[in-house]
Amino acid sequence: MERAESSSIKPPVTSLGVLGWLRANLFSxxxxxxxxxxxxxxxxxxGRVLVIWSVREANWSAVTNNLGVLTWxxxxxxxxxxxxxxxxxxxxxxxxxxxxxxRQENQRSRPVLLAGWLMMPFVLTILIRxxxxxxxxxxxxxxxxxxxxxxxxxxxxxxxxxxxxxxxxGLLAGASWMxxxxxxxxxxxxVGALVVLALMVPLSTLSQPWIFGLRTPxxxxxxxxxxxxxxxxxxxxxxxxxxxxxxxxLGAIWMISLPIVVIVLTxxxxxxxxxxxxxxxxxxxxxxxSGILLTLSLxxxxxxxxxxxxxxxxxxxxxxxxxxxxxxxxxxxxxxGVPLISxxxxxxxMLPLFLPLGVNIDRVLRAMAGMILFTxxxxxxxxxxxxxxxxxxxxxxARALGLNEFLVTSLVVLPQALRAVIPPxxxxxxxxxxxxxxxxxxxxxDVLAVGQSVIKAREYLGAVREIYLxxxxxYFVFSYAMSQASRRLEARxxxxxxE
Amino acid sequence: MTLNTPKTALLQPSRxxxxxxxxxxxxxxxxxxxxxxLIAGRWLVGNLLTSLDERGLDxxxxxxxxxxGFGIGEGLPFERTDTYWRAxxxxxxxxxxxxxxGLVLATVLGILTGIALLSSNWLLRNLxxxxxxxxxxxxxxxxLFFIYFGIILKLPSLQxxxxxxxxxxxxxxxxxxxxxxxxxxxxxxxxxxxALVGGIILYRVLLRRRILTGVETWPGLKASLLIFGVPLxxxxxxxxxxxxxxxxxxxxxxIEGGARLTPEFTGILFGLVIYTAAFIADIVRAGILAVPxxxxxxxxxxxxxxxxxxxxxxxxxxxxVIIPPLTNQYLNLAKNSSxxxxxxxxxxxxxxxxxxNQSGQAVxxxxxxxVTYLLMSLSISAVMNALNARLKILER
Numbered sequence: 001m002e003r004a005e006s007s008s009i010k011p012p013v014t015s016l017g018v019l020g021w022l023r024a025n026l027f028s029x030x031x032x033x034x035x036x037x038x039x040x041x042x043x044x045x046x047g048r049v050l051v052i053w054s055v056r057e058a059n060w061s062a063v064t065n066n067l068g069v070l071t072w073x074x075x076x077x078x079x080x081x082x083x084x085x086x087x088x089x090x091x092x093x094x095x096x097x098x099x100x101x102x103r104q105e106n107q108r109s110r111p112v113l114l115a116g117w118l119m120m121p122f123v124l125t126i127l128i129r130x131x132x133x134x135x136x137x138x139x140x141x142x143x144x145x146x147x148x149x150x151x152x153x154x155x156x157x158x159x160x161x162x163x164x165x166x167x168x169x170g171l172l173a174g175a176s177w178m179x180x181x182x183x184x185x186x187x188x189x190x191v192g193a194l195v196v197l198a199l200m201v202p203l204s205t206l207s208q209p210w211i212f213g214l215r216t217p218x219x220x221x222x223x224x225x226x227x228x229x230x231x232x233x234x235x236x237x238x239x240x241x242x243x244x245x246x247x248x249x250l251g252a253i254w255m256i257s258l259p260i261v262v263i264v265l266t267x268x269x270x271x272x273x274x275x276x277x278x279x280x281x282x283x284x285x286x287x288x289x290s291g292i293l294l295t296l297s298l299x300x301x302x303x304x305x306x307x308x309x310x311x312x313x314x315x316x317x318x319x320x321x322x323x324x325x326x327x328x329x330x331x332x333x334x335x336x337g338v339p340l341i342s343x344x345x346x347x348x349x350m351l352p353l354f355l356p357l358g359v360n361i362d363r364v365l366r367a368m369a370g371m372i373l374f375t376x377x378x379x380x381x382x383x384x385x386x387x388x389x390x391x392x393x394x395x396x397x398a399r400a401l402g403l404n405e406f407l408v409t410s411l412v413v414l415p416q417a418l419r420a421v422i423p424p425x426x427x428x429x430x431x432x433x434x435x436x437x438x439x440x441x442x443x444x445x446d447v448l449a450v451g452q453s454v455i456k457a458r459e460y461l462g463a464v465r466e467i468y469l470x471x472x473x474x475y476f477v478f479s480y481a482m483s484q485a486s487r488r489l490e491a492r493x494x495x496x497x498x499e
Numbered sequence: 500m501t502l503n504t505p506k507t508a509l510l511q512p513s514r515x516x517x518x519x520x521x522x523x524x525x526x527x528x529x530x531x532x533x534x535x536x537l538i539a540g541r542w543l544v545g546n547l548l549t550s551l552d553e554r555g556l557d558x559x560x561x562x563x564x565x566x567x568g569f570g571i572g573e574g575l576p577f578e579r580t581d582t583y584w585r586a587x588x589x590x591x592x593x594x595x596x597x598x599x600x601g602l603v604l605a606t607v608l609g610i611l612t613g614i615a616l617l618s619s620n621w622l623l624r625n626l627x628x629x630x631x632x633x634x635x636x637x638x639x640x641x642x643l644f645f646i647y648f649g650i651i652l653k654l655p656s657l658q659x660x661x662x663x664x665x666x667x668x669x670x671x672x673x674x675x676x677x678x679x680x681x682x683x684x685x686x687x688x689x690x691x692x693x694a695l696v697g698g699i700i701l702y703r704v705l706l707r708r709r710i711l712t713g714v715e716t717w718p719g720l721k722a723s724l725l726i727f728g729v730p731l732x733x734x735x736x737x738x739x740x741x742x743x744x745x746x747x748x749x750x751x752x753x754i755e756g757g758a759r760l761t762p763e764f765t766g767i768l769f770g771l772v773i774y775t776a777a778f779i780a781d782i783v784r785a786g787i788l789a790v791p792x793x794x795x796x797x798x799x800x801x802x803x804x805x806x807x808x809x810x811x812x813x814x815x816x817x818x819x820v821i822i823p824p825l826t827n828q829y830l831n832l833a834k835n836s837s838x839x840x841x842x843x844x845x846x847x848x849x850x851x852x853x854x855x856n857q858s859g860q861a862v863x864x865x866x867x868x869x870v871t872y873l874l875m876s877l878s879i880s881a882v883m884n885a886l887n888a889r890l891k892i893l894e895r
Contacts, residue, residue: 025620025621025622026620032619035618035623036622036623039620039626040622042626320525321525321528321529321532322529323529323532327536334869337872337876338869338872338873338876339834339835339872341838341840342837342872345848345852346865349855349861349865350861353546353547353550353551354543354547354550355550357553430636434637434638435638438640440640440841441841448640464645464648465645465650465653468644468649471641472641472645475638475641476633476637479636480632483635
């Protein structure tokens with residue numbers, strides 16, 4: 001087509017440079033120009049208020065003078081170095097993992113890192129909470145005391161020690177019977193189990209009310225516990241007969257567990273005569289954890305501890321057993337239908353009622369229990385999504401290879417399901433991290449509550465905005481970093497198709 | 500855990516002993532599970548009964564008839580001498596008030612914000628996405644504390660209140676004019692409702708005729724004439740106007756007339772709305788983006804106007820993606836309304852915990868409160884599921 005009057009056409013508007021960018025992004029039509037001007041007015045108005053306030057009126061010393069209090073609250077000042085060491089440990093592990101991740105070919109360090117992460121909860125608990133170690137003298141003393149006066153455990157209401165020792169021994173003995181191929185190792189493990197059983201003989205002759213109030217010799221429940229654990233251990237051991245290197249792992253566990261059994265059995269306190277526990281690291285009980293320390297430990301504990309429960313609930317919800325399925329659905333839907341604050345309130349107020357008289361749980365641990373139950377229900381739904389994403393052929397192929405149900409689930413279904421739900425789990429972590437702020441309402445001293453008590457001090461009276469802005473900034477930095485990390489992870493895993 | 504265990508038993512029915520039969524094993528596993536749950540339950544209940552005995556409490560709900568002895572700041576009329584049960588009802592109604600207003604306002608703000616997130620205007624888009632990020636990455640409780648203690652309670656006093664025409668804002672709350680019904684308001688209201696219903700029916704009838712015959716019947720125009728015309732006409736034709744506007748006015752040290760939103764209500768409502776709206780915005784944005792671009796281009800190519808494209812093509816398809824996550828946000832809003840306790844608003848949770856503090860009856864109060872919240876959640880999801888089902892039927 002030809003245009004006769006080409007001279008009447010205006011030259012095209014520039015699309016280059018600052019002007020072009022402005023035109024395209026801010027003033028492309030009259031409505032856009034209007035929006036731009038309105039937004040500018042809004043920004044000017046609020047920005048001016050904010051700048052004037054933060055420069056002229058704000059009393060930032062309320063935050064800067066109290067950074068320590070806000071971070072670790074009532075944690076003893078002489079022990080704060082332990083928090084520093086924990087932080088360094090976490091960062092170190094994080095960096096190592098990141099390095100390992102970015103170098104795909106280097107797979108050797110993987111088991112080491114995994115073991116490191118698995119050890120972290122124990123290491124951090126010991127570091128932050130502190131630990132008392134019985135001295136060698138105490139152990140010998142207590143073993144002697146226990147053998148001569150076995151009823152001391154009953155009198156002190158500490159019979160759980162015997163059961164804990166039996167459970168551990170039973171599980172290990174059962175598993176090693178199935179896993180160890182060599183006769184020598186089998187005999188060795190059984191000697192270990194026999195030593196523990198022999199230790200139990202004095203206690204087992206006494207009688208004690210058992211479930212349903214029946215008075216029975218302790219031997220019956222103890223044997224039941226041991227037998228049940230032996231069976232479970234055998235089942236688990238049989239499932240793992242094909243795994244490489246299991247004998248080393250099991251051997252290591254045996255080596256560590258025998259001293260643990262002895263310690264578990266003998267760290268009871270009898271009056272003053274047999275006790276001389278040495279505080280290797282000063283005990284800082286959880287109920288004085290506060291500030292950012294409390295916020296972080298609550299969120300890490302609740303996500304880590306709720307993970308196995310959540311996975312079990314998700315599997316339960318998809319189970320073919322109607323009773324298990326119904327129970328899981330009931331639990332999940334009940335918890336998801338009520339506000340977190342009511343669960344926290346229940347954990348503070350009702351949990352003590354449901355425990356035997358005289359058993360008192362630290363209120364921080366009670367809050368953790370509430371958070372764990374709450375998170376488990378939400379995680380269960382996320383994991384269920386992942387389970388649904390695993391295609392049925394995978395299950396069928398695994399069965400065709402002769403794997404039993406436990407192995408099909410743990411080696412084929414779960415790894416794929418969990419991999420698919422890493423991003424939503426990260427999202428859940430962010431949300432749990434934010435939700436920990438609710439413990440301030442039930443009287444725990446998290447960063448928000450510590451901030452509130454700072455405001456009540458006379459010299460900072462009225463520094464409300466400063467303190468809450470600081471708390472908000474703290475939450476924002478962590479949550480934003482986590483959401484960004486989760487987005488990267490998502491892209492890396494390639495789970496989600498791009499928009 | 501078993502995942503659809505195949506009935507391998509069918510292959511060798513004769514040789515399989517019963518303890519290797521999956522059906523038997525499944526039944527056994529369930530029986531063991533039930534026994535374990537029962538043992539745990541018996542242990543817990545036993546402990547509960549002993550602890551209640553120790554504290555001199557029981558599991559009886561009759562204490563709800565006792566005198567409460569505390570005052571409630573707002574909501575239904577309540578006296579110190581009223582019963583705990585009455586207090587509970589007041590708290591419930593207050594919660595419902597927050598939730599209903601919150602749902603409506605959060606939806607409106609969320610949709611607007613979600614559209615703004617997709618705006619071609621760089622400044623607006625980035626401002627709005629900054630707002631969304633800040634809201635999503637900080638806890639609601641911190642926001643509520645900031646809004647209530649940091650802003651509302653720091654507003655000027657009644658004497659120096661900020662006024663915007665008939666509205667005024669101070670640390671005593673938000674004052675706004677109120678419509679006071681006069682003589683004849685019932686008749687006017689009835690006429691208005693009738694016109695509204697008639698208008699909707701007329702719109703449907705005319706629209707149907709246009710679709711069937713292809714003749715332009717102006718359904719929108721005629722229906723809105725009816726809906727707006729009748730109330731307007733009757734407002735002037737009836738003797739005296741049916742409503743008079745009452746403005747809040749400063750009398751001495753307090754404000755009289757008009758409607759007042761307490762600082763607590765304003766705080767919780769504002770906090771909930773701006774928090775939830777940020778989440779809804781993201782959902783709306785994702786929903787609109789989920790509509791394939793071809794749909795938009797096809798609609799434009801067939802000559803629809805911008806408004807028609809949005810109303811007839813984009814929204815119906817986007818809604819299907821939006822509704823399920825939106826339901827989640829509505830449920831979150833209802834559950835988050837319990838954070839009203841942080842700003843001292845007497846909602847269900849707040850009143851329940853006061854009742855517990857006064858009476859010590861933890862089990863009854865907590866279980867009643869949880870059941871109430873559960874019912875609220877269930878009703879919200881029932882409504883939203885019905886809506887979802889309706890939209891699905893319209894699919895084809």
